[in-house]
Amino acid sequence: MDIAILVVLILVNGLFAMSEVALLTARRSRLVAMANNGDKLAAAAAGIAADPTHFLSTVQIGITAIGLLNGIFGEALLAPPFARWMQSFGLEQKLSAVIATVLVVAAVTYLSIVVGELVPKRLGQINAERVAKLVAWPMRVLAAIAAPFVRLLTASTNAILSPLLRLLRVRHAEGGGEPLSPEEIRTLVLESSRFMPKKHVSMLLNLFDIQQITVQDVMVPRSRIEALRLDDELETIARQLTTSFHRHIPVYRGRSGGEDGGEEIAGVLQLRRALALLASGSLDRAALESLLDQPYYVPASTPVIAQLQYFQENRERIALVVDEYGELMGLAALEDIIEEIIGKFTTSLPSATQALAWNAEGVATADGGMPVREVNRALGLDLPTDGPKTLNGLILEHLQDIPEADVSVRIAGVPMEIVHAQGRSVKTVRLFRPREALPAGPEPVP
Known part of the structure; x- marks a missing residue:
């Protein structure tokens, strides 16, 4: 009977220890979410977690009381019989009493630490939310019973804690902790990835990455812009209108005598209007x-988030990107920004090139004008994106020269071979898969 009483006390102590860890480590956001779905136990647990000082006072009262009872029952009930048992072997009374007390206290302490503290706390940590829900109502009942003592301890704790926090210049956050930083939220998303579809995880991570992206990162370079030229023959213009896959097309005025030539942007044409004009048979340059x-x-440095907001507020779909000198660099479309969040559309424009991917030999061939971000995403690489935006620019910056074909370089641990160079740019690059290459992203690059 005496041993049974001690076992019960140790188990109750374990219940307090498990409750303490579970309610302190349980994610309050998850408890609140379950409470919003009608889980009353989760609502009770969330309420307790919102006031940790009150709850800890209740737990401390219980643990302290049980510790005292363990000492009283352990020494009073187990030490005398053990001492008499040793006296039966001829050990004198005083010595046997001391040895019995020491051994009983050591045994009770060991069991209290292992069974009453460590194991329950580990259980509470492993499944914090579930345990918190189970112990919430018992803890509330105990808090109500010990209310006078709890209020005294809570008031005393706050009276000491408040000036101490001011002295240490520590800001006390509501809800028991500091708000989560973006990096911490990103980590939570990664830790929860097994509970969500891979596509959803990718979209959430893209939302964090997009904070550091500018329109220059997502724009179509000037050399790849499909544009109309007012000085072309009407037959050429009509053919281009009927074969274009774009909704909006920049229109140039003047002939290009080089890269910058004498061209200027005359405006932006909505393809739907032009096709209606063509169908009516009244297509001419003036019309x-x-x-x-x-x-x-x-400007090229405009954050993508700000540009997306502008597109939404002004119902625009494309913007012409210029550098600090006002020279045209490329074109940024609403679809380009959306693709940065949700991935490449499956209904992308027809492309003369196949999707960029490693072949069986670990080799991939990329266009020199391909954005570095797309190369990283498609091949699972980590090429630097804080400098040049295209593969061509990255190679030129690395070599500090205009390379010829068959020149090989290694950038960020990735071996590359220049297959074709023309004029002042690299046209085609062959990449070799490094051993440490990351898994390729979920979205292939068209």
Whole structure:
């Protein structure tokens, strides 16, 4: 009977220890979410977690009381019989009493630490939310019973804690902790990835990455912009209108005598309007020019988030990207920004190139004008993205020279071979898969 009483006390102590760890480590956001879905136990647990000082006072009262009872029962009930048992072997009374007390206290302490503290706390930590729900109502009942003592301990704790926090210049956050930083939220998303579809995880992570992206990172470079030229033959213009896959097309005025030549942007043409004009048989340069909208220019350093907000508020779909000198660099479309969040559309424009991917030999061939971000995403690489935006620019910066074909370089641990170079740029690059290459992203690059 005496041993049974001690076992019960140790188990009750374990219940307090498990409750303490579970309610302190349980994610309050998850408890609140379960409570919003009608889980009353989760609501009770969330309420307790919101006031940790009150709850800890209740737990401390219970643990202290049980510790005292363990000492009283352990020494009073177990030490005398053990001492008499040793006296039966001829040990004198005083010595046997001391040895019995020491051994009983050591045994009770050991069991209290292992069974009453360590094991329950580990159980509470492993499944914090579930345990917190199970112990919430018992803890609330105990808190109500010990209310006077709890209020005294809570008031005393707060009276000491408040000036101490001010002295240490520690800001006390509501809800028991500091708000989560973006990096911590990102870590939570990664830790929870097994509970969500891979596509959803990718979208959430893209939302964090997009904070550091500018329109220059997502734009179509000037050399790859599909544009109309008012000075072309009408037959050429009509053929281009009927074969274009874009909704909006920049329109140039003047002939290009080089990269910058004498061209200027006349405006932006909505393809739907032009096709209606073509169908009516009244296509001419003057009519075409009358359909042009004023071009909208943005600096290359504009954050993508700010640009997306502008597109939403002004119902724009494309912007012409210019550098600090006002020279045209490329074109950024609403679809380009959306693709940065949800991934490449499966209904992308037809492409003369296949999706970028490693072949069986660990080799991939990429266009020199491909954005570095797309190369990283498609091949699972970690090429630097804080400098040049294209593969061509990255190689030129690394070599500090205009390379010729068959030149090999290694950038960020990735071996590359220049297959074709023309003029002042690298046209085709062959990449070799490094051993430490990351798993390729979920979205292939068209």
